[in-house]
Amino acid sequence: MSTADDVPLSPTPRSTPRRERERAQSERAALYDVLDASFLCHLAVVVDGVPLALPTVFAVDPAGRDHGGTLYLHGSVASRSLLQAPAQDVSVTFTVLDGLVLARSGFNHSMNYRSAVVVGRPRVVEDPDERLRALDLLVDRVVPGRAATLRRPTRKELAATRLLALPLHEASVKLRRGDPEDEDDDVAAGVWAGVLPLAVRAGEVVTAADAGGLAVPETVRQRAAELRAADGPG
Amino acid sequence: MSTADDVPLSPTPRSTPRRERERAQSERAALYDVLDASFLCHLAVVVDGVPLALPTVFAVDPAGRDHGGTLYLHGSVASRSLLQAPAQDVSVTFTVLDGLVLARSGFNHSMNYRSAVVVGRPRVVEDPDERLRALDLLVDRVVPGRAATLRRPTRKELAATRLLALPLHEASVKLRRGDPEDEDDDVAAGVWAGVLPLAVRAGEVVTAADAGGLAVPETVRQRAAELRAADGPG
Incomplete structure (x- = not known):
């Protein structure tokens, strides 16, 4: 994904978190890191007057x-959300949870996370070649x-599938990592604080009942091994 | 949480997925199962004209x-989203990813998941006792x-914390589990299909640098052990 890494993000007022700007990162590499670590995202769209994620x-x-790159989403042509999305500005949020931050006060409890928000007006993908390519990318x-x-x-x-595209242009990334940030008085009181790291991990591949006897493909074995990763999150 | 288990959900047109109704479950127990399995949720709210998750x-x-129970969210009093939420209908989505469903065609690829959506107009929690209780619940x-x-x-x-409450009343639950559902022709072709189970797992507790030498509390040890759970997702 290095081809797009040198294109700077263009955060706008609506894609830039007003709070905690120090956590906002403007590098495209950070955006791709969050996307690479995500299994799914949440499309925020107003459907029949109510915002849904x-x-x-x-x-x-x-x-x-x-x-600067294209984000693809897809779904049924009967989906109300995918039907209504191209008529409005929407956002797509990616959230990777990396740990529970256990501070010395409730107030300073937090999460270690990486998150990204992409904002824009989605484009319905109509070109047959782009559609086929996007569907392959979705599987891969x-x-x-x-x-x-x-x-x-x-x-x-x-014919049953609607594909939406959103440029990875108006985007912002936020993250938190490391130790809790406690008040000096709380640290001086000698109370424990720390982090419980979390990550998504894979179990054993389950072959479908109607595929009994067939070998698990190498691509699936590799993905499972990658997601089992030795010693858990760290 | 059994006290609320016998209160039926009240799905309305806007909280009921029009698509795939067969996956919608109306039992409150299913809602609490999704909430129990979630580390975080996504608040969908229109902020300055753009829907955000x-x-x-x-x-x-x-x-x-x-x-039927209360959902609490909190944040800074300076948060635009928490300020604007009580003036509108919002939704809160909970998404638990249980596995990658690897079908014999791209079209039939899916995810095993449990998700819930709660819709309503949030109430700003002002009562001092309810605020303290809600903050304790957030930590616990x-x-x-x-x-x-x-x-x-x-x-x-x-004074720096805004608390919102949403009744767990207008809600819907969706889930998918089990094998891929493939076309008969694809099954007959003798191609492999299956599921790669996923779950959030904990690593080793990391004591903060400024808490060196202090013992990890028993509550944290127990939570870490629960989230390391023997053999991974299954």
Whole structure:
């Protein structure tokens, strides 16, 4: 994803957290780090007058036609949220939880996290080639290399799928890491404080009941091994 | 949390997913299961005209004054989102990712998950006793029993904190579990399919640099052990 790493983010007032600006990072590399570590994102969109945060998978094309890379979301053509999104400014939030920050006071409790917000007006992807490419990226985002091992989408499947694109242009990244930040008096009182690291980890691959006897593909084995990562979060 | 388990949810058109109703579950127990398994939630709120999904910690009072239990969120009094939320209907989404569903076609790829959406107009919590109780619940949500081991909030900390309450009344739950659901032709083709289970797991507790030599409290040890859970997700 290095092709896009040198394009600076363009935070605007609405994508820049007013609070805790010191945590905001303007480097595109930080944005891609958050996206790489995310399994899903939350699309914030007003549906029938109520703001909803819809969990959904995503894909990123760092060399996409939109300035600085393209974020893809998809869903059913019958989805109200995907239907209403292109008529409004929406946002997409990525949240990676890295740990529970256990301070000496309730007030200073926090989370270690990496998060990103992308804001913009989504574009409905209509170009057939871009649609096929985005669908492959969506599969490969889950298990790298898997799209090439599957049959191609059918005409019926393509007709049932809506694809949205959002440029990775108006975005902001926030993160917190490290120890709790306690008041001097609380530290002096000799009370324990620390962090409980957290991470998403994989269990053993479960072969489907109707695929009994077939070997787990190498791409899936590799993804599982990556997500089991030796000693847990650190 | 059993006191609230017998209160039926009251899904309304806006809290009921129109798509995939078969996955919608109307039992309050299912809602509490999702909340119990969540470390954070996403508050969907329109801030300065743009819908945002803000990751935030939360607490639940199953015996709260609101019908069927109360959801608490908190933040700085300077937070634009918490300031603007009580003037509008908002929603809060809880998303627990349980696995990657690796089907025989891209189209049938999915996630195993449990999610909940609560919709309503938040109430600013003003009552001093309710505020103290909600702040304790917020700490105990992270590490059960921890609030009682900490000093009490100061007047200054209380003045800096805004607390919102939302009744757990208008809510819906969705989930997916189990094997991929593939087309008959794809199954017949003899291609592998399966699930890669995922779960949030804890690493080793990290004592803060300025708390060196102090023993990790029993409440934190227990929480860490619970989140390390033997054999990973299954």
